[in-house]
Amino acid sequence: MKVLFLYSFPLVLLFTACSGTRSTTSLPVNPYEYTIQKKVTGTNGAVVSAHPLASEIGVAIMKQGGNAIDAAIATQLALAVVYPGAGNIGGGGFTVIRLANGSNITIDYREKAPATAHRDMYLDKSGNAQTELSQNGHLAAGVPGTIAGLFDCMKYARLPFKKLIQPAIDLAEKGFVLTASEAKNLNGNKDEFIKYNTVTPVFVKPGGWKAGDTLVQQDLANTLKRIRDNGAKGFYEGETARLIVEEMKRANGIISYDDLKNYEAKEREPVVFGYKTYKIITMPLPSSGGILLPQMMYMIEDQPVKQYGFQSAQAVQLMTEIERRAYADRAKYLGDADFYKVPVKKLTSKAYALERMKDYNAQTAGSSQTTQAGVITESEETTHFNVYDKNGNAVSVTTTLNGSYGSKTVVGGAGFLLNNEMDDFSIKPGVPNMYGAIGADANAIAPGKRMLSSMTPTIVLKDNKPFLIAGTPGGTTITTSVFQTLVNIMEFELSTEDAVNKPKFHHQWLPDEIFVEAEFPQAVRQQLKQMGYKVTQRSSIGRTEVIRINANGVIEAVADNRGDDAAASY
Ligand code: DON
Numbered sequence: 001m002k003v004l005f006l007y008s009f010p011l012v013l014l015f016t017a018c019s020g021t022r023s024t025t026s027l028p029v030n031p032y033e034y035t036i037q038k039k040v041t042g043t044n045g046a047v048v049s050a051h052p053l054a055s056e057i058g059v060a061i062m063k064q065g066g067n068a069i070d071a072a073i074a075t076q077l078a079l080a081v082v083y084p085g086a087g088n089i090g091g092g093g094f095t096v097i098r099l100a101n102g103s104n105i106t107i108d109y110r111e112k113a114p115a116t117a118h119r120d121m122y123l124d125k126s127g128n129a130q131t132e133l134s135q136n137g138h139l140a141a142g143v144p145g146t147i148a149g150l151f152d153c154m155k156y157a158r159l160p161f162k163k164l165i166q167p168a169i170d171l172a173e174k175g176f177v178l179t180a181s182e183a184k185n186l187n188g189n190k191d192e193f194i195k196y197n198t199v200t201p202v203f204v205k206p207g208g209w210k211a212g213d214t215l216v217q218q219d220l221a222n223t224l225k226r227i228r229d230n231g232a233k234g235f236y237e238g239e240t241a242r243l244i245v246e247e248m249k250r251a252n253g254i255i256s257y258d259d260l261k262n263y264e265a266k267e268r269e270p271v272v273f274g275y276k277t278y279k280i281i282t283m284p285l286p287s288s289g290g291i292l293l294p295q296m297m298y299m300i301e302d303q304p305v306k307q308y309g310f311q312s313a314q315a316v317q318l319m320t321e322i323e324r325r326a327y328a329d330r331a332k333y334l335g336d337a338d339f340y341k342v343p344v345k346k347l348t349s350k351a352y353a354l355e356r357m358k359d360y361n362a363q364t365a366g367s368s369q370t371t372q373a374g375v376i377t378e379s380e381e382t383t384h385f386n387v388y389d390k391n392g393n394a395v396s397v398t399t400t401l402n403g404s405y406g407s408k409t410v411v412g413g414a415g416f417l418l419n420n421e422m423d424d425f426s427i428k429p430g431v432p433n434m435y436g437a438i439g440a441d442a443n444a445i446a447p448g449k450r451m452l453s454s455m456t457p458t459i460v461l462k463d464n465k466p467f468l469i470a471g472t473p474g475g476t477t478i479t480t481s482v483f484q485t486l487v488n489i490m491e492f493e494l495s496t497e498d499a500v501n502k503p504k505f506h507h508q509w510l511p512d513e514i515f516v517e518a519e520f521p522q523a524v525r526q527q528l529k530q531m532g533y534k535v536t537q538r539s540s541i542g543r544t545e546v547i548r549i550n551a552n553g554v555i556e557a558v559a560d561n562r563g564d565d566a567a568a569s570y
Helices: 052-063 068-082 131-135 146-156 161-174 180-188 190-195 218-230 238-250 257-262 289-301 313-333 350-356 477-490 496-501 522-531
Strands: 003-006 012-016 033-037 039-042 045-049 092-098 104-108 266-268 271-275 278-282 382-389 394-400 458-462 465-471 514-516 535-537 545-549 555-558 566-569
Touching (some): 033 052, 039 566, 045 052, 045 545, 045 555, 052 382, 052 566, 068 092, 068 146, 068 161, 068 218, 068 382, 092 146, 092 458, 104 146, 161 218, 180 190, 218 238, 238 257, 271 289, 278 289, 289 350, 289 477, 313 477, 382 465, 382 545, 382 555, 458 477, 465 477, 477 545, 496 545, 496 555
Parallel strands (some): 033 566
Antiparallel strands (some): 003 012, 045 382, 045 566, 092 394, 104 266, 271 278, 545 555
16 A cells, blocks of 8 residues: 655645555546545635545536535535445434525434434433433434435535435445545444444454555445435335334334334524624524524624634633533523424524623633523534535535444444434433533423534625635534634634634533643643633544635635545635
């Protein structure tokens, strides 16, 4: 295997197959030899996603006459093959679209609780929460939404679906070479793939994977062909549905034929709010981002954060206190608004945001004991990608299996991983989920209900035209990362690369501590500690992708340095 590391700008890594040269199929990319580009520019279109092959496929679709929506569909399907840890057809997600004609669209294809799910399904006889069951294996899976969501997106596409899914089929059937990090992740999950499966999946390789090995997924290719030939029914009915239900029966799963047949994606009213001269479009509930992002942006809007300076202790302290207040409300009030009356209007009003900041004390650590949710009287795996096309269509997508490789359960004979999204419900009031988030009634389990999400795909308009397309994975850190990325660009005027790659921090009300990445400056940590904060170093926060459309028409796409993420343009 040749692996070439060029640490010059732009960062390029080249992955090639371990042995021999093979036919590269009809794919518009070479799956056996590809590079990772961290920053690209173009004037016709760009894609930035978690995998270079998926980004390149999106650009190829635009070159073939597709718009940004076509490219997003093809990219998402390609990610389901080349990025199995989070790219998926067995999970769900959110898509935010700004069409060149000025309309805003959001599509919700979040997983749903199966019909026989119930509030206490993860409690044992003594009432103790069994997170093992909500986080791993068959019972952790919600009814998948991704394929329904993609067919909903087709309304805005130009090319036939068959053309958009074919690259994913070819990648699954002919294989693609693994990057070092994918090989490591697959090896790291080997024991769980064995434990949580009734049929050993292709992800298990005796002796282990290494960079440059080729991963072929024939069962997945066959599933994708059924979707190509039969549309959404190729997933929710017929052979694929049979394979899912059979898989459920072989263990403790509860997803039924009816759950699959009845699943529907929903177009929802987008959240649109103003910030200074910008307009921000994001995803409504069941994304908590649609509540927390406007709250946090409103709380910071009138503060002199720019004057404090990027990553100054004052700026970090202010943003921490903002995050604390927003996340206190998340825990108490947020859940699927189709099932629970969430006081959305009040929670997203500027007046409420300002009221919440009245007890803000600069230079002093607040406390999550004294700062509770506001009083309302009114009745680690996900993936994000962005696409922009030459006509001005913008697409921002976050999609997930929840944890890395979801429930770790692959549907036998169908070759795709099922999500473990049920853990995003509050399985018992006050019991933290895998991201430490707690919840209450608003996010309790009920049949057909969607679990609360942090995914925050976002588009920012300047002069009413797309300026930024942004989003990230990262569980509960998603919304704070999007918040910080927007503030980094719109207030601190950081370059797109710095806005994406500079260390991030996170506060989510409980636990009452500021989490920082390893590169977060020591001096700022000390100052925060002196103010009374507990500061804890943690693993990396998110993998933020940004497309920035400059006034001169140059499209800049930046992929996060924290993973294999790659940008492509033309
Ligand atoms: O929807 C959510 O909020 C979570 N399921 C997202 C999980 C996630 O981002 C994991 N990635 N690192």
